[in-house]
Structure formats: structure tokens, C-alpha cells
Amino acid sequence: MAKKNSISEALANRRDDIQSQWTGELKSSISTSAKGRLTSAEAADQAKQFLDLLHPALQTLQLDDINGSEWSDVRAFLDDLSKRRVLAGFSSDETAMFIFSLKRSLFDALKQEFSGDAMQLAESIWQVTVLLDKLGLHTIKSYQKSREDVINRQQQELLELSTPVVKIWDGILALPMIGTLDSARTQVVMESLLQRIVETESQIAIIDITGVPTVDTLVAQHLLKTVTAIRLMGADCIISGVRPQIAQTIVHLGVDLQGVTTKANLADALALALKRSGVSFTKH
Amino acid sequence: MDRIPILRMGEFLLVTIQVDMHDQLALRLQDDLTQAIDKKGAKGVLIDISGLEMVDSFIGRMIADISGMARILDARTVLVGMQPAVAITLVELGLSLPGVATALNVERGMQLLRNTLDKADADSALER
Numbered sequence: 001m002a003k004k005n006s007i008s009e010a011l012a013n014r015r016d017d018i019q020s021q022w023t024g025e026l027k028s029s030i031s032t033s034a035k036g037r038l039t040s041a042e043a044a045d046q047a048k049q050f051l052d053l054l055h056p057a058l059q060t061l062q063l064d065d066i067n068g069s070e071w072s073d074v075r076a077f078l079d080d081l082s083k084r085r086v087l088a089g090f091s092s093d094e095t096a097m098f099i100f101s102l103k104r105s106l107f108d109a110l111k112q113e114f115s116g117d118a119m120q121l122a123e124s125i126w127q128v129t130v131l132l133d134k135l136g137l138h139t140i141k142s143y144q145k146s147r148e149d150v151i152n153r154q155q156q157e158l159l160e161l162s163t164p165v166v167k168i169w170d171g172i173l174a175l176p177m178i179g180t181l182d183s184a185r186t187q188v189v190m191e192s193l194l195q196r197i198v199e200t201e202s203q204i205a206i207i208d209i210t211g212v213p214t215v216d217t218l219v220a221q222h223l224l225k226t227v228t229a230i231r232l233m234g235a236d237c238i239i240s241g242v243r244p245q246i247a248q249t250i251v252h253l254g255v256d257l258q259g260v261t262t263k264a265n266l267a268d269a270l271a272l273a274l275k276r277s278g279v280s281f282t283k284h
Numbered sequence: 285m286d287r288i289p290i291l292r293m294g295e296f297l298l299v300t301i302q303v304d305m306h307d308q309l310a311l312r313l314q315d316d317l318t319q320a321i322d323k324k325g326a327k328g329v330l331i332d333i334s335g336l337e338m339v340d341s342f343i344g345r346m347i348a349d350i351s352g353m354a355r356i357l358d359a360r361t362v363l364v365g366m367q368p369a370v371a372i373t374l375v376e377l378g379l380s381l382p383g384v385a386t387a388l389n390v391e392r393g394m395q396l397l398r399n400t401l402d403k404a405d406a407d408s409a410l411e412r
Contacts, residue, residue, distance in 0.1 A: 194368030
């Protein structure tokens with residue numbers, strides 16, 4: 001059984017060799033895959049920082065468990081690295097290669113250090129492999145987490161972007177819906193529309209579904225719920241922008257839209273709404 | 285025990301619910317309102333629920349019931365000022381209150397009541 005701190009000693013002795021070899025490997029992988037997203041100077045700097053953090057962590061002899069407090073600095077560095085690589089547009093394997101490319105240089109260093117003792121060498125290499133695998137997996141995990149954060153943020157922004165309630169006439173609101181309707185979105189749409197009806201005391205709300213790609217039973221049910229809620233508040237609702245394809249689907253699905261005013265396009269809906277509010281135009 | 289006041293305005297009755305309803309209060313209102321319609325010969329009932337922040341299925345059904353009872357006693361009911369949260373809750377509970385007329389505020393509610401009564405009068409005049 002190899003003494004664990006002998007690995008950290010070996011690394012400390014060969015630190016310069018490891019760093020230069022690793023930097024070389026990072027540089028060569030960058031020149032093929034990264035192409036301008038990361039300079040070789042940055043990569044060398046990151047390698048140096050990582051080795052600086054790795055050394056004190058190795059000295060604590062906690063090689064089995066990288067979730068302990070001894071490894072918190074290393075983990076924080078890898079989290080930060082993954083986050084930056086996500087933003088720079090790296091793929092997950094390219095990000096993980098940062099850790100895995102260290103293997104070669106570490107193994108070489110251990111080989112030279114324990115050249116006379118095969119048992120010691122095998123044991124050390126095994127321990128280092130396990131450690132680096134764990135660190136690599138941690139990197140991938142935080143890479144994925146960063147990516148999910150980005151997706152969540154974009155989803156939130158999309159939700160806010162896609163539900164504008166527009167006042168198009170005194171007492172008439174319009175809501176152009178864009179994109180697929182799911183439960184979460186319908187909830188947001190319904191709430192903001194009802195809120196605006198109260199604020200503006202609008203009698204009529206037009207929901208335009210021109211931008212809704214497909215209507216299935218669930219979407220139709222969501223629409224009906226919104227219409228009912230609007231009616232309960234004391235306002236009227238017109239659904240416009242029903243495309244021929246969607247009209248066919250609704251009838252085929254057997255969705256009952258009776259009692260809901262529907263129009264083929266927004267102009268017709270607006271004309272009807274104006275007529276109901278007693279507004280009329282004459283051409284000159 | 286507290287109760288919800290029922291005000292008389294000409295041939296209409298005005299009920300404003302300003303507190304959160306509990307079941308006893310709702311049942312009491314049902315009683316009081318039907319008796320008031322009968323005694324005063326009211327033709328319309330206007331229920332203002334703008335102060336109501338929370339509903340459950342019981343209160344939702346009670347509102348529908350009141351409307352049905354008033355109808356039998358020959359009075360139209362208009363529900364005004366429902367809060368968005370209340371509307372969403374009722375829809376989620378599956379209570380769409382069919383047959384209950386609604387309006388955004390008291391003023392529009394009054395207008396709606398007058399219009400329906402005028403129309404009813406015109407219809408009965410035609411029948412004669």
C-alpha cells in the first residue's frame with residue numbers, strides 16, 4: 001500500500017515538469033477545438049491555478065472523497081471554470097478534457113518518481129486515476145448545472161417576453177399569444193390579462209392565437225378556462241386568429257367552443273369589439 | 285352574530301361583501317336575501333364581491349345558488365367586481381357559474397340590470 005502523501009511529494013518534486021507538459025497538452029487541444037474561444041495563455045494560467053490548489057488538497061491525504069471541505073477550493077475553481085466555459089460555448093467533453101488531459105503528465109511524473117518500485121507505482125497511478133475521474137465528473141456535473149441555469153433563465157425571460165397585454169382601444173384589450181401554450185404559460189397569461197382588465201376596466205378582451213402553432217385538447221381547455229375567468233370578472237372575450245387547420249383540429253377533437261366568440265383574424269375581432277362598444281367609423 | 289347588509293335602491297337590492305365569507309355568514313346571506321327579495325318585491329340583485337379575496341367551493345356554489353333562487357323569485361342577479369385571483373380559483377374549481385350575469389364594477393352592473401329589465405318589459409309588452 002502506497003503512502004498517500006508520497007503522491008503529493010512526488011507531485012511537489014515534479015511540479016514544473018507536470019505543469020509544462022500539461023500546458024503543452026492543453027495548448028494542442030485548444031488549437032484544434034477551441035479556436036479563439038480560449039487563448040493558450042489563459043489555458044496555461046488556468047493550469048497553474050489548478051495545480052496551486054491541487055497541491056494543498058493532496059497534502060490533506062483525503063484522496064477518496066472530494067466532497068470534503070479539504071477540496072472546497074478545488075471544487076470552487078472547477079465550478080467557476082465550467083461556468084465560464086459554458087458561456088464561451090464549449091461542449092461538455094471539451095470542458096472535461098481540462099481535467100483528463102492532466103492524467104498523462106501526472107502518470108509520467110509518478111513513473112519517474114517511483115521507477116524502482118512497481119507496486120508503489122501501480123498503487124499511486126490507481127489512486128491518481130480515481131481522483132482525477134472524480135474531479136472530471138465533478139466538472140461535467142457543474143458544467144451541466146451551469147447550462148441548466150442558463151436554460152432556466154432563458155425560459156423565464158421567454159415567459160415574460162411572450163405575454164404582452166395591449167390596450168388597443170378604450171375598453172378593449174388584445175393579447176397576441178405566441179408559441180405553444182402549456183399550463184405554466186396559461187397561468188401567467190391569464191393572471192396578467194385579468195389584472196389588466198381590472199386596471200383598465202376593459203369590457204372586451206381579444207385573445208389572438210395566430211402565433212400558436214398547434215391546438216390540442218389541453219390547449220383548448222386552457223383557452224376555455226381563460227375565457228370563463230374573463231366572463232366571471234364581467235368582461236367579454238373574443239378569440240381571433242383561428243387558422244383553418246386549427247378550426248379543423250378543434251372540431252375533430254370534439255372540443256366544445258360554444259358560447260365563445262371566435263373570429264378568423266384580429267381585424268374582424270376588433271371590428272366586432274368596436275361595434276359592441278358602440279364605436280363606428282365612416283369613410284371620407 | 286355579524287351579517288352582511290342588504291341595501292335597497294329602488295327596485296334593486298345591493299349587497300356588498302366586504303369581509304371574507306365563512307360558511308355561516310354565507311348561509312345567513314342566502315336566507316336574508318331571499319326574504320328581502322320577497323318582502324320588497326325586488327326585480328334585480330347586485331352583489332359586489334370586490335372586497336372578497338378568497339373563495340372556496342362552498343362560497344362559489346352559494347353564489348350560484350343565490351342567483352338561482354333569485355331567478356325563481358323573479359329577480360335577476362348580477363355579480364360585480366370579482367378579483368382576478370377569485371376568478372382563477374373558481375375556474376380551477378370547475379365552477380364557471382353558468383347563468384350568472386357578471387360586470388366589471390357596480391356602475392356597469394346597474395346598467396346591465398336596467399338593460400335586462402327593460403328588455404324583459406319590452407318582451408312582455410310584445411306578448412300582450
